[in-house]
Amino acid sequence: MKENRKEETKMSNTEKLKKMMEQAAEVFKQVDKVGEALRNNKMSKNIEFYSDNLDILTGCYSYIAPRYYRLAAEHTNGKLAKYMELKVEAVKEEVKFVNAPAEKEAEASVKENRVVRNLFEGYMKSSENAINTCKMQIKRIQGEDKADTNG
Numbered sequence: 160m161k162e163n164r165k166e167e168t169k170m171s172n173t174e175k176l177k178k179m180m181e182q183a184a185e186v187f188k189q190v191d192k193v194g195e196a197l198r199n200n201k202m203s204k205n206i207e208f209y210s211d212n213l214d215i216l217t218g219c220y221s222y223i224a225p226r227y228y229r230l231a232a233e234h235t236n237g238k239l240a241k242y243m244e245l246k247v248e249a250v251k252e253e254v255k256f257v258n259a260p261a262e263k264e265a266e267a268s269v270k271e272n273r274v275v276r277n278l279f280e281g282y283m284k285s286s287e288n289a290i291n292t293c294k295m296q297i298k299r300i301q302g303e304d305k306a307d308t309n310g
Contacts, residue, residue, distance in 0.1 A: 172272070173271060176271055179230075179275065180275060183222070183223070183226065183279070183282075186222045186223060187282050189215055189219050190216070190223075190282050190285055190286050193212045193215055193216055193219075194285060196208075196212065197212070197289055197292060197293075203296070204300055204303070205300075206297055206300045209293040209296045209297045209300070210293070212289070212293050213290060213293035213294065216290045216293065219282075219286045220283065220286040220287060220290060223279055223282050223283045224283055226279055227276065227279040227280050227283045230272060230275055230276035230279055231276055231280075233272055234269050234272045234273055237268065237269040237272055238268065238269045239265070241264065241268040241269070242265035245261045245265065246261065249261075
């Protein structure tokens with residue numbers, strides 16, 4: 160793990176983000192595949208279908224969530240670092256610091272991070288919603304099975 164961190168520190172931000180996207184591509188495909196399957200199997204009575212997809216989605220969520228939160232932290236920290244850099248620069252140059260343009264420039268400086276962070280956030284939310292759908296469908300099927308055996 161330490162070797163990966165050392166390797167990452169030598170990479171540019173763009174390279175890190177590209178590598179992160181490449182590593183996540185298969186997980187994103189799994190989320191998309193399950194989402195498509197859920198859309199096509201509305202109200203299926205196959206509990207194994209939902210159970211299997213619940214396992215897949217839980218694994219996907221477990222992969223995506225920590226990376227999303229890391230990206231979110233890097234986005235916030237990068238934006239703040241740029242903002243503070245601009246503020247220090249204004250003080251050194253003895254010019255009036257104007258907040259709004261500095262905020263815009265700071266936000267622009269983390270554009271790449273924001274795009275990747277938003278993509279991870281979307282897949283995280285998608286997998287979370289699909290997990291909830293699978294859980295609800297499993298409960299529905301189990302409830303129907305109980306009603307059939309009692310009725």
